[in-house]
Amino acid sequence: MNAIERLEEVTKIPEPHEILWFLDGNVVLATDVYLFKVHKGVLSLQSTVFRDMFDLSNAVISTDGGNEIESVQDTYEGVPLVTLVGDDGEDVAHLLRAVYEPRNRTPLDVVVALLLLSAKYDFKGVWANVVVQISRQYPTHLQDYDAVDNDDNPLFDVRRNGCPFTLLCAAFKANADVLLPILYFACSDFGMKSVIFETRENDTPSDCVNTLLEGREELDRALNKFIWGLPELLRAALRGGRNQCNANPPCVEAFPYSYLSDLISSDFNRTRGSFVADAYLGPGCPNCKLLVKNAVETAREEYWEKVPSHFGCPEWHVIERQLDELENS
Numbered sequence: 001m002n003a004i005e006r007l008e009e010v011t012k013i014p015e016p017h018e019i020l021w022f023l024d025g026n027v028v029l030a031t032d033v034y035l036f037k038v039h040k041g042v043l044s045l046q047s048t049v050f051r052d053m054f055d056l057s058n059a060v061i062s063t064d065g066g067n068e069i070e071s072v073q074d075t076y077e078g079v080p081l082v083t084l085v086g087d088d089g090e091d092v093a094h095l096l097r098a099v100y101e102p103r104n105r106t107p108l109d110v111v112v113a114l115l116l117l118s119a120k121y122d123f124k125g126v127w128a129n130v131v132v133q134i135s136r137q138y139p140t141h142l143q144d145y146d147a148v149d150n151d152d153n154p155l156f157d158v159r160r161n162g163c164p165f166t167l168l169c170a171a172f173k174a175n176a177d178v179l180l181p182i183l184y185f186a187c188s189d190f191g192m193k194s195v196i197f198e199t200r201e202n203d204t205p206s207d208c209v210n211t212l213l214e215g216r217e218e219l220d221r222a223l224n225k226f227i228w229g230l231p232e233l234l235r236a237a238l239r240g241g242r243n244q245c246n247a248n249p250p251c252v253e254a255f256p257y258s259y260l261s262d263l264i265s266s267d268f269n270r271t272r273g274s275f276v277a278d279a280y281l282g283p284g285c286p287n288c289k290l291l292v293k294n295a296v297e298t299a300r301e302e303y304w305e306k307v308p309s310h311f312g313c314p315e316w317h318v319i320e321r322q323l324d325e326l327e328n329s
């Protein structure tokens with residue numbers, strides 16, 4: 001870049017946004033690349049930060065994000081001009097589009113921008129909407145989670161396994177506490193190399209990383225306990241169903257409990273009851289397989305119930321109640 005280009009870069013003037021430029025708008029928001037001519041009433045209705053700012057028309061307001069909204073007496077073509085310092089123009093466009101067009105077609109970067117900016121400017125409706133949207137993709141019931149827990153599934157316009165670390169970081173910064181336990185859990189299902197890389201890449205706050213690492217270690221311990229308890233669990237299930245066993249010799253005697261160590265992996269998928277029954281009781285009779293599957297699922301439920309506690313979060317039923325409230329707000 002030569003000196004003239006650099007000068008042009010520095011002095012680049014933001015231009016009116018193609019869509020978010022309402023002729024009857026009564027305030028212009030300025031960002032690095034765009035100007036938005038929008039409505040004070042619409043913003044005030046949804047954002048307490050903007051409402052307060054328009055109330056105190058000369059104020060300089062500091063928000064939690066540390067950036068300042070400077071509301072000086074500038075005008076743009078006769079309309080008050082508010083400069084949003086430090087916010088990316090594209091991100092603000094996502095936020096304003098969510099305010100004006102509440103739809104659900106949302107790629108990951110938009111979801112993140114919506115979560116962060118709606119928290120920063122206290123757009124309660126947008127915030128609740130995006131939190132609920134994310135929670136639907138990361139359900140708190142084990143069976144629902146199993147149903148969507150596939151790395152290759154598409155999610156927010158990328159692959160599912162490309163989402164959790166970005167979402168965790170954004171949820172943490174946006175005080176979306178109801179999303180934290182399930183996102184901590186989803187991130188714990190990755191190897192340590194990915195955890196280190198992804199948390200760095202996303203610039204994740206250290207408190208969030210610490211909680212993730214400590215909880216991940218506790219989860220590992222709980223998973224080991226679960227797996228080492230399997231032979232006992234399976235034997236008890238098979239003994240209990242001895243009378244219904246169709247095999248000769250009966251499965252309880254034939255089942256070898258071999259390769260159990262294969263189950264010890266950070267991939268939670270591989271602990272499903274049907275997986276365990278197929279992998280470790282391959283030649284067993286259908287009745288015994290069903291018993292084993294059910295016994296494993298019951299043990300998994302117990303493991304699942306304790307997941308939030310490993311990350312210092314409230315139990316699932318508390319989270320679910322808070323999500324219900326958000327959905328109905």
Ligand SMILES: [Zn+2]
Pocket residue numbers: 244245246247250251252284285286287288289
């Ligand atoms: Zn059997």
